[in-house]
Amino acid sequence: MSDTTATLKAIPEYPQTMGHPRPLWMLFMTEFWERFAFYGMRWALTLYIVAEFFKGDPSGQAFASRTYGAYLALVYAAAVFGGYVADRIIGYQRSILVGAVVMAAGLFMIMLPNEQVFLFGLSTVIVGNGLFKPNISSMVGQLYGMADARRDRGFTLFYMGINAGALFSPLLTGWLASHFTDTPMEQNYKLVFLASGLGMLVSLFWFWIGRRQLKGVGRPAPDQASRLRVAYVVIGCVLAIPLVYVMMAKAGAVVLQWMLSALFVGLSLLLLVEGFREGKVQRDRVIAMLIIFVFNVLFWMFYEQAGSSFNFLAQNIVDRELFGGWVFPVGWFQSVAPLALVLLAPLVSIAWGWLDQRKLEPSIPRKFGLGLLGNALAFVVLMYALSSLVDSRHLIPFWPLVLVYVLQTLGELCLSPIGLSMVTKLAPVRLVGFAMGGWFLSTGIGNNLSGIFAGHVSGKTGMTVASALSGFTFSFWLLAGAGAVLFLIAPLINRLMHGVK
Ligand code: GLN
Numbered sequence: 001m002s003d004t005t006a007t008l009k010a011i012p013e014y015p016q017t018m019g020h021p022r023p024l025w026m027l028f029m030t031e032f033w034e035r036f037a038f039y040g041m042r043w044a045l046t047l048y049i050v051a052e053f054f055k056g057d058p059s060g061q062a063f064a065s066r067t068y069g070a071y072l073a074l075v076y077a078a079a080v081f082g083g084y085v086a087d088r089i090i091g092y093q094r095s096i097l098v099g100a101v102v103m104a105a106g107l108f109m110i111m112l113p114n115e116q117v118f119l120f121g122l123s124t125v126i127v128g129n130g131l132f133k134p135n136i137s138s139m140v141g142q143l144y145g146m147a148d149a150r151r152d153r154g155f156t157l158f159y160m161g162i163n164a165g166a167l168f169s170p171l172l173t174g175w176l177a178s179h180f181t182d183t184p185m186e187q188n189y190k191l192v193f194l195a196s197g198l199g200m201l202v203s204l205f206w207f208w209i210g211r212r213q214l215k216g217v218g219r220p221a222p223d224q225a226s227r228l229r230v231a232y233v234v235i236g237c238v239l240a241i242p243l244v245y246v247m248m249a250k251a252g253a254v255v256l257q258w259m260l261s262a263l264f265v266g267l268s269l270l271l272l273v274e275g276f277r278e279g280k281v282q283r284d285r286v287i288a289m290l291i292i293f294v295f296n297v298l299f300w301m302f303y304e305q306a307g308s309s310f311n312f313l314a315q316n317i318v319d320r321e322l323f324g325g326w327v328f329p330v331g332w333f334q335s336v337a338p339l340a341l342v343l344l345a346p347l348v349s350i351a352w353g354w355l356d357q358r359k360l361e362p363s364i365p366r367k368f369g370l371g372l373l374g375n376a377l378a379f380v381v382l383m384y385a386l387s388s389l390v391d392s393r394h395l396i397p398f399w400p401l402v403l404v405y406v407l408q409t410l411g412e413l414c415l416s417p418i419g420l421s422m423v424t425k426l427a428p429v430r431l432v433g434f435a436m437g438g439w440f441l442s443t444g445i446g447n448n449l450s451g452i453f454a455g456h457v458s459g460k461t462g463m464t465v466a467s468a469l470s471g472f473t474f475s476f477w478l479l480a481g482a483g484a485v486l487f488l489i490a491p492l493i494n495r496l497m498h499g500v501k
Helices: 003-007 023-042 045-053 058-077 079-090 092-109 115-141 151-179 185-214 227-250 253-278 280-307 309-316 330-357 364-388 399-426 429-458 465-497
Strands: none
Touching (some): 023 092, 023 115, 045 058, 045 115, 058 079, 058 115, 058 227, 058 429, 079 115, 079 227, 092 115, 092 227, 115 227, 115 399, 115 429, 151 330, 151 399, 253 280, 253 429, 280 399, 280 465, 309 399, 309 465, 364 399, 399 429, 429 465
């Protein structure tokens, strides 16, 4: 047993439900409702900004897209601070509770029809999410012993909860926005935000009531128990909101990229220092984790074309006319990935279990390699469609884009739950939350780069078949190259992991 595992607290005896510790299902539902809130309003943000603050004038689109890109990048970057707060200041459970309250407050704020209040509301959501998202993920890892082979599967199930929330809420809020009242669209968007805020309150109460099941896991350490610390964190959140506001509304993607990269370097150094302090094994594990984080940036950079360049592709280049002249709405493509994920997750979970029994389960870096290759394969489909299936109207058929989302989702399932699980195994015990923040930061950097890349694909005059083909060919080579490199260096990374599987 390594020095790290030896210092871990014993896992309480949990009752088992459906083959997993019972609190997993409580965390699953808490995260389901938080993601319900997060994704329920995400699709409406840019549309609302243009409708409410630019009175529908298309000149508002650029501001809306920039704000949205920065919002997403910061939502994930804030996890670094949230993770640190849980590790060092108030523990996981309290961080989740404070984060849920702050996030709900932000969601209700964005209902108010004033641009500045709206932007402050989004900044509040960012701060709240930073406290919530990494810490609920770290808690999943704390339910399993270090040698428990069910950990990856537990994370895959948890990931299903994430995506079930992401799948259902846009369907509900999309319906609310278009059918519920006959008032102008800006009013209907407020219903969307209201539904999200209420979803967040459900998440808060679910965790509030269910947290006893955790049997003390995630409670503040003895030196963190003082309630004064919670007050400090709340004050810190209030102070952080204007800072986040400036970064979101004023910085721009390139400046933000520099800031996020600097944050990543700072985080890596802190984790390395802690690794060195704990000895060679922990040092190597931190190095292995940081290498994987870099590959993670690439995965999300191209995965997140979903919200940008793939949307323009769907709108302008995909023939969406299906049976009897019915046109498939562009927005519905956003539900393809979460639907595929919910359907495929149990299969992937079973596959890992089956391979594990036969001692054939791929190592963590190889699973990551598979994730990158799945994503790369999605771009092969686009390359084929954009070079060989374009008809006389300059349109490609419907099915390739659906297949793209399914392949990306398969890749996501090999990589994203495994990444969450990996962090809980490789991070120094005292900094698991912070390292989880690093995981989400790498996602945030990927998100930010995805916007910059999509901007290049569209160029000044909008996306064409030729610009899409050249952009997506580049994506393929980068992803395939990275996947291949990861496969090759997997033995080296495994050595650095010192037995963690
Ligand atoms: N869709 C997942 C979630 O919302 C993945 C997020 C990410 O890491 N980009 O949790």
